[in-house]
Structures are given as C-alpha cells and as structure tokens.
Amino acid sequence: MSGSSSGSSTSSSPQKRVYLDFNATTPLAPEVIQAVEQSMHEAWGNPSSDHEEGARARAVINQARDDVARMIGAMPQDVLFMSGGTEANNVVLHCAVTHFRKWCLSQDSPIYHHLRPHIITTKVEHDAVKLPLTHRYAIEADVTYLGVENLPEAVLESIRPSTCLITVMLANNETGIMFSVAHIGRLLAEVNKKRENEGLFKVLLHTDAAQAIGKVPVDVTDLNIDYLTIVGHKYYGPRIGALYIRGLGHKTPVYPLFYGGGQERGYRPGTENTPMIAGLGRASLLVHNNVQDYYTSMKKTRNYMERQLKKVFGNQVKINCVDPCIPMDPEACSVPPRGPKQQHFIFPRLPNTSSVSFYYRQVSGPEILRHCRLVQASCGAACHAHTENQSK
Amino acid sequence: MSGSSSGSSTSSSPQKRVYLDFNATTPLAPEVIQAVEQSMHEAWGNPSSDHEEGARARAVINQARDDVARMIGAMPQDVLFMSGGTEANNVVLHCAVTHFRKWCLSQDSPIYHHLRPHIITTKVEHDAVKLPLTHRYAIEADVTYLGVENLPEAVLESIRPSTCLITVMLANNETGIMFSVAHIGRLLAEVNKKRENEGLFKVLLHTDAAQAIGKVPVDVTDLNIDYLTIVGHKYYGPRIGALYIRGLGHKTPVYPLFYGGGQERGYRPGTENTPMIAGLGRASLLVHNNVQDYYTSMKKTRNYMERQLKKVFGNQVKINCVDPCIPMDPEACSVPPRGPKQQHFIFPRLPNTSSVSFYYRQVSGPEILRHCRLVQASCGAACHAHTENQSK
Numbered sequence: 029m030s031g032s033s034s035g036s037s038t039s040s041s042p043q044k045r046v047y048l049d050f051n052a053t054t055p056l057a058p059e060v061i062q063a064v065e066q067s068m069h070e071a072w073g074n075p076s077s078d079h080e081e082g083a084r085a086r087a088v089i090n091q092a093r094d095d096v097a098r099m100i101g102a103m104p105q106d107v108l109f110m111s112g113g114t115e116a117n118n119v120v121l122h123c124a125v126t127h128f129r130k131w132c133l134s135q136d137s138p139i140y141h142h143l144r145p146h147i148i149t150t151k152v153e154h155d156a157v158k159l160p161l162t163h164r165y166a167i168e169a170d171v172t173y174l175g176v177e178n179l180p181e182a183v184l185e186s187i188r189p190s191t192c193l194i195t196v197m198l199a200n201n202e203t204g205i206m207f208s209v210a211h212i213g214r215l216l217a218e219v220n221k222k223r224e225n226e227g228l229f230k231v232l233l234h235t236d237a238a239q240a241i242g243k244v245p246v247d248v249t250d251l252n253i254d255y256l257t258i259v260g261h262k263y264y265g266p267r268i269g270a271l272y273i274r275g276l277g278h279k280t281p282v283y284p285l286f287y288g289g290g291q292e293r294g295y296r297p298g299t300e301n302t303p304m305i306a307g308l309g310r311a312s313l314l315v316h317n318n319v320q321d322y323y324t325s326m327k328k329t330r331n332y333m334e335r336q337l338k339k340v341f342g343n344q345v346k347i348n349c350v351d352p353c354i355p356m357d358p359e360a361c362s363v364p365p366r367g368p369k370q371q372h373f374i375f376p377r378l379p380n381t382s383s384v385s386f387y388y389r390q391v392s393g394p395e396i397l398r399h400c401r402l403v404q405a406s407c408g409a410a411c412h413a414h415t416e417n418q419s420k
Numbered sequence: 421m422s423g424s425s426s427g428s429s430t431s432s433s434p435q436k437r438v439y440l441d442f443n444a445t446t447p448l449a450p451e452v453i454q455a456v457e458q459s460m461h462e463a464w465g466n467p468s469s470d471h472e473e474g475a476r477a478r479a480v481i482n483q484a485r486d487d488v489a490r491m492i493g494a495m496p497q498d499v500l501f502m503s504g505g506t507e508a509n510n511v512v513l514h515c516a517v518t519h520f521r522k523w524c525l526s527q528d529s530p531i532y533h534h535l536r537p538h539i540i541t542t543k544v545e546h547d548a549v550k551l552p553l554t555h556r557y558a559i560e561a562d563v564t565y566l567g568v569e570n571l572p573e574a575v576l577e578s579i580r581p582s583t584c585l586i587t588v589m590l591a592n593n594e595t596g597i598m599f600s601v602a603h604i605g606r607l608l609a610e611v612n613k614k615r616e617n618e619g620l621f622k623v624l625l626h627t628d629a630a631q632a633i634g635k636v637p638v639d640v641t642d643l644n645i646d647y648l649t650i651v652g653h654k655y656y657g658p659r660i661g662a663l664y665i666r667g668l669g670h671k672t673p674v675y676p677l678f679y680g681g682g683q684e685r686g687y688r689p690g691t692e693n694t695p696m697i698a699g700l701g702r703a704s705l706l707v708h709n710n711v712q713d714y715y716t717s718m719k720k721t722r723n724y725m726e727r728q729l730k731k732v733f734g735n736q737v738k739i740n741c742v743d744p745c746i747p748m749d750p751e752a753c754s755v756p757p758r759g760p761k762q763q764h765f766i767f768p769r770l771p772n773t774s775s776v777s778f779y780y781r782q783v784s785g786p787e788i789l790r791h792c793r794l795v796q797a798s799c800g801a802a803c804h805a806h807t808e809n810q811s812k
Contacts, residue, residue, distance in 0.1 A: 045472065047473060049466070049469060049471065049473070052465075052466040052468070052469050052474075053464065053465060053466035053469075053691065054464075055464045056460050056464055061457070061460050061461070064456070064460065064695075065453070065457060068448050068453050068456065068658075069453070072445065072446075072447045072448055073444075073445060074441070074444040074445035074653075076444070077441060077444050077445075077796075077798060078786070078789075078798070079441065079789070079796035079797075079798070080437070080796060081439060081441070081796055082444075111503035111507070111690060111693070112690040112691060112693075113690070113691075114678060114679075114680035114681065114689045114690035114691075115503070115678060115690060117680070118677075118678035118679065118680070154680075155679075155680050155681050155682075155689070156679070156680035156681065156689065156690070159679035159680055159689070160678060160679040160680070163679050164678075164679055261466075261691060266460075266693075266695070267691055267692065267693035267694065267695070267696070268693065285510075285677065285678065286506060286507060286510035286552060286556075286677065287506075287510065287547075287548070287551035287552040287555050287556055288506035288509070288510070288546075288547050288548035288551055288552070289506065289547050289548065290547075297506050297547070297548065297551070298503060298504040298505070298506035298507060298548070299445065299504060299505075299506075299653060299659055300659065301503070301504075301658075301659035301660065301696070302659065303456075303658070303659070304659070304693070304696065394470070397470075397471070404469075404471035404472060404473055405471075406469060406470070406471070
C-alpha cells in the first residue's frame with residue numbers, strides 16, 4: 029500500500045473511496061492537467077517545423093526539459109524524453125551492452141572480441157529491468173542478481189573485468205525500501221579510476237528512480253550515476269518518462285533503441301508528445317518546489333495509518349520494512365530530507381509506502397482487499413497482472 | 421503543403437494565419453481534447469490495477485481499441501497501442517527480421533542457418549522506415565529500395581527466397597501520392613501460396629498508413645496486409661500511435677522491441693498512456709464516421725487553392741503529382757471514396773496534399789516561405805530538421 033494523501037474521491041462514484049495505491053500510479057496534479065490542456069490548445073504544432081506553430085511547440089518542450097533537469101540537479105541537455113520508464117530502462121541496457129561490444133571490438137587483443145558483457149543488478153528490480161535481462165539479454169550477457177542485504181559491498185565484490193553496467197533501483201515499488209545508490213556511486217568512482225589505469229571498460233551506473241522522485245530529493249550529482257530513469261505518473265505527472273544521461277553522448281554513451289526522424293537529437297526519434305512533455309515539466313517543477321513538504325506530509329500520513337493499523341489489529345498485523353527510527357513515533361525521526369550528501373543513507377524507506385502483512389490463517393492478501401469496501405490498495409506491482417507474453 | 425481546412429487561427433497570435441502543414445501535424449479535434457481531458461480526470465488509475473480505479477482506465481482503453489480497430493476494419497485484439505508511428509515501424513522491422521531468423525534456425529538444411537533476411541521497400545519511405553534500414557539493419561539484412569514507378573510489378577520481381585518483408589507506405593507525406601498497396605497485397609497472396617508449397621518463408625507485408633488515415637478510407641482487409649502503422653497526430657488525434665497486426669501472435673509474428681510489465685499482453689510493455697489512448701480512440705471514431713465528408717471537403721479546398729495558384733502565378737507555378745482526373749476541374753473527378761475494393765486504385769493522390777514548384781530563378785522554397793506573412797507550409801518532412809544523430 030502506498031499513499032501520499034489520506035483519501036481520494038472521484039465524481040463518478042457515489043461512495044468516497046480511500047486510494048492507497050500511489051506507487052501503482054498517481055492521479056494528475058491539477059497544474060499538470062492544466063499544462064497538458066494548454067499545450068493541446070496552443071502548442072499543437074510539430075516541434076520540428078520551421079514555422080511559428082513549430083517554434084511554439086519547441087518552446088514548450090525546452091521549458092519542460094529545463095524543469096525536469098532542475099528537479100534532479102541535471103543539465104537540460106542531459107535529459108531525453110521517452111514514452112515511459114520501461115522504454116528508458118530498456119534504452120539503458122541497450123546503451124551499456126552496445127557500447128561494451130563496440131569497446132571490445134576496438135581492443136587489439138582478440139581475447140576481448142567475443143567477451144560477453146556482464147551486468148550487476150538486484151533481485152528486486154522492476155520488471156522493466158528484470159525482464160529485458162531475463163529475455164533479451166538472457167543469452168548475450170551474464171547477469172548477477174544480488175540480494176538487497178549489504179548492497180554496496182556486494183555490488184563491488186561482484187564486479188568483473190567484463191562488467192559494463194550496474195543497475196540498482198533507488199527505491200523499491202512494493203516495500204518502499206531505498207537502496208544506497210549514492211554509496212555505490214562513490215565506491216564505483218574509485219573502482220573506475222583503477223579500471224581506467226588497467227585499460228578496462230568503465231562500469232556504468234544506472235538507477236531507476238521511478239518510485240523515489242517526488243517523495244525524497246533526488247540529485248544526480250549526489251547519486252554519482254550515469255543514467256537515471258524518470259517516470260511521470262509516479263509523481264502526479266503524465267504517462268511519459270525521461271532518461272537522464274550524464275554528459276549525454278560525450279561522457280556517457282547513448283544509442284537509440286529505434287531510428288526515425290531527428291527528434292531528441294536523433295537519440296529518441298518520433299514526433300514529440302508535446303502535451304505530455306509539458307505535463308511532465310509541470311509535475312517536475314512542483315516536485316522541485318515542494319518535495320520537502322511532500323516528504324513531511326506523506327510520512328506523517330503514512331505513520332498515522334500504521335499506528336492506527338497496530339491499534340486496531342495489534343499482533344495480527346505486521347508493518348514490514350520499518351526503519352529503526354520511524355516505527356510508532358514519527359516525530360522521533362525528524363531527518364531533514366535536504367541534508368548533506370551523506371544523509372542520503374538515512375532514508376531507509378520512502379515516506380509514502382507501507383508494506384503490511386496480516387496474520388490470519390488461510391486468508392490471502394487479494395481476499396482481504398476484495399472485502400475492503402473503501403480501500404483501494406494492492407498486493408504487489410500492478411504491472412504483474414494481465415500478462416500473456418511474459419515468458420516469451 | 422498539405423491542408424485540410426482553408427485556414428487556422430490561434431488565440432495567441434493577433435494575426436490570422438493560414439496553416440498549410442497538416443501533413444507535419446494536425447491540431448487536435450475538440451472532441452479529442454475532450455476525451456483526453458476526461459480521461460485525465462476520471463481514468464487516471466493504473467489499467468493493470470485490480471481495483472476500481474484500474475477497471476475504469478481499462479474500460480477507456482478497451483473502448484479506444486474498439487474505435488481504432490473499427491476505423492481500419494480490424495479486430496480489436498489485433499491492435500497494439502504504441503508511443504507513435506516511429507516505434508510502430510521499428511517494431512515491424514524487428515518482428516519480420518526476428519521471425520525470419522527463428523524460422524531459418526528451425527530449418528533442417530544448414531544452408532538456411534546463416535541466411536540474411538531480405539527486405540523490399542521504396543526510395544520514398546518516411547525516415548521511420550528508411551533510417552532503421554540504413555542503420556540498424558545495414559549489416560544484418562539485405563534491402564532493395566525501389567523507385568515508385570511500376571511499383572506492384574517491381575515489388576514482385578524483387579522477391580527472393582530470403583525475402584521476409586515488403587514495406588511500402590500507403591501515401592507519401594511530401595507529395596500525397598498513394599501507392600497501390602492493395603494491389604501488392606493481392607499479388608503477394610498468390611506468391612505466398614506458391615512459397616508455402618515450396619517450403620519458403622511467408623513474405624510479410626507492412627504499410628505505414630500515417631498519412632492516408634483520415635483522408636481516404638483505409639481497410640486492412642482490402643489492403644491484404646499483415647502490419648499497418650497508425651499515427652494519431654496526422655488525423656487530429658494525439659501524439660501516440662498504434663500498430664495493426666493481422667491475427668496478432670498466431671497468424672502474424674510479433675516480438676516486443678522492449679520488455680517490462682505485462683501491458684498490451686506483454687507485446688508492448690509500459691504503463692498505458694490512457695489519456696492519449698482515449699484521444700486516439702476518439703479521433704479514430706471521428707474518422708470512421710466522417711471520412712467521406714473529410715475526403716470531399718479536403719479535395720474541394722485543395723483543388724480551389726491549386727486553381728487560385730495557377731490563376732495568380734500562371735506558368736511560374738507547377739502543381740506536382742497531379743493525377744490525370746483531377747487537375748483543374750475537381751467536379752470531373754467525383755470518385756466515391758467508399759467504392760468497391762478495386763476502386764482503391766483510383767485515388768492516386770491524397771485529397772489534402774499539394775506539392776507545388778515555383779519557377780523563379782535563384783529563389784529557394786525556404787526563401788519563399790520566409791517571405792510569406794500568413795502562410796505556414798513546409799518544403800519537406802518536418803522531421804528532417806534539427807538533426808544531430810542521423811549518421812550514427
């Protein structure tokens with residue numbers, strides 16, 4: 029269950045419902061809806077057109093890129109708009125593997141020419157990382173799946189000469205647990221210095237920040253990462269995403285997943301979805317301006333709910349993944365979200381997320397939820413449902 | 421220049437402008453804007469969620485899929501939503517090449533195991549077909565690029581044992597010329613019967629119908645095609661697209677270009693862009709209900725413009741690609757758009773498109789357009805502008 033407000037009611041339902049599934053998707057902020065609407069009316073031109081209609085659309089996109097970049101402390105030119113987080117994550121894997129292969133082929137020693145790329149990840153990544161690895165790269169790459177305990181050290185210990193990418197989510201979508209990507213980033217920087225001296229491939233670092241953005245501050249410099257995935261509909265924005273690439277095209281490699289017109293400098297072709305991009309920019313601006321308040325409010329609401337659950341269900345309920353300093357007294361854990369860099373470690377759990385187990389025999393989570401008249405929550409990631417082609 | 425109304429004014433400009441660049445993009449129909457807005461307010465749930473918010477979003481998507489399918493005479497289950505036409509075209513190439521490779525590897529004779537796939541296309545395709553072929557498939561496939569004269573016969577003559585795909589656009593974005601895809605489809609059906617008897621790979625047929633939809637009736641059965649690309653923003657819809665696949669997954673192969681959640685039955689993962697999908701459905705419904713009127717109105721307006729150009733500029737202007745039965749007397753060419761199947765041959769030019777040359781020495785097209793105070797038109801496809809990565 030993940031909630032960032034205590035409830036949500038919609039006009040089409042006679043009954044007020046309590047929506048607790050904000051990690052599946054958020055409603056759109058009124059400001060975001062307004063930005064999308066304004067763009068549909070006023071910036072409908074093709075952004076590639078040389079005339080005034082095109083120029084107006086380009087201006088909207090440039091503004092949105094600035095706003096997305098500002099939210100994560102990035103340069104605007106390092107942000108590419110994409111259809112969503114799934115595409116962004118797939119692009120990152122494609123970039124790392126393609127670049128590694130090119131690098132191998134450029135080496136004098138034939139020992140490199142057929143070296144298989146190696147990727148390090150966790151066992152708890154979203155399907156948009158997990159499934160490309162188990163399907164597309166099942167044969168052509170080696171993958172190490174790590175448990176989440178002792179993560180930074182385990183990542184470092186897993187690095188091989190053929191490692192091309194480490195991809196670790198910033199926060200888990202089901203438990204809200206945050207992973208120490210910044211720590212990995214710092215350790216990896218040291219490793220990469222040594223690798224450079226040894227003539228080895230520079231290991232790239234990616235984080236899927238889909239669930240973290242909008243709940244805690246996310247800064248690409250603090251994180252020390254090369255790629256970062258942004259997903260609008262997880263922070264009251266629209267159903268598109270973006271990919272941050274540090275020093276896009278010169279410091280960090282980028283290879284398009286598909287080809288077409290010259291949009292996004294040819295790295296992500298296809299006529300830009302201007303209204304959705306405008307909405308993503310507006311959602312990012314809201315986060316940039318308000319993330320500290322969001323953090324405080326979400327945590328307060330979530331902790332209140334957890335206290336109430338304990339009060340009502342006692343030992344029949346367990347709040348999972350509770351960090352040591354939160355449990356039943358949220359005021360005792362007044363860590364400022366915008367602290368010094370090293371304080372990133374002390375957000376072990378997203379402020380909006382609750383993972384809850386009920387100890388009733390022979391009653392499953394879905395059954396409990398089916399009996400809830402008002403509460404809308406989930407027993408896992410929404411995208412695991414309604415699948416036909418997962419095993420192909 | 422491509423216009424489907426005689427002019428367009430926007431609230432942000434004090435001067436009424438004449439927009440003649442509808443092949444670059446169209447504004448959104450008011451009904452489409454309304455559908456997008458309604459969906460943002462009421463169907464923002466994650467379509468994969470099991471609760472009511474999810475169900476409402478699923479219902480919107482199902483309705484849109486029905487409407488898109490009806491527009492092209494297809495079954496709803498044969499339609500996959502995608503981020504746009506560029507993605508759809510790239511997916512088609514990926515499907516054909518992947519399926520051909522799998523088929524080759526399944527053959528007993530080792531002669532097939534390293535057979536390179538062969539693709540037939542034209543020299544005038546959109547970059548979303550042309551550039552994947554020249555970049556992604558430059559090494560791994562053989563491609564035949566045909567001139568547009570004598571197309572059906574030339575296509576048939578180019579087929580080799582290794583041919584896996586024919587991709588020919590339904591109408592050209594710059595000239596409006598329509599290609600005889602239906603004719604190719606009928607001839608290919610005969611060829612494929614013979615190939616089946618000979619144990620050869622069934623040649624797949626794709627058409628990028630981006631420019632044709634909304635201007636002339638498009639029916640997948642008439643066309644006899646396996647894949648058809650749909651692009652919303654070319655027919656007053658939003659900036660997403662769809663791909664029609666005949667007998668998706670059982671008659672015609674489909675392989676996802678990327679992996680993730682189970683959306684679109686796993687064939688196109690990524691949380692669905694419900695508002696844009698709703699808009700695409702509404703735009704498709706409008707086309708389904710009104711395409712005959714659109715055709716008549718567009719042709720009348722376009723032909724009026726061409727007559728006026730001739731009247732003002734005389735022999736200094738040339739209207740290109742004029743079909744024999746239209747020139748200066750549109751009433752003499754009263755071909756009903758919804759005629760018997762064989763009448764598809766007699767729409768040689770889209771009703772909304774004008775390709776015009778001016779014979780003034782040392783004056784280029786862009787220079788002429790820069791001097792136009794009111795008219796917004798283009799000298800070619802918009803997506804050729806602002807390119808950085810085309811040659812990579």
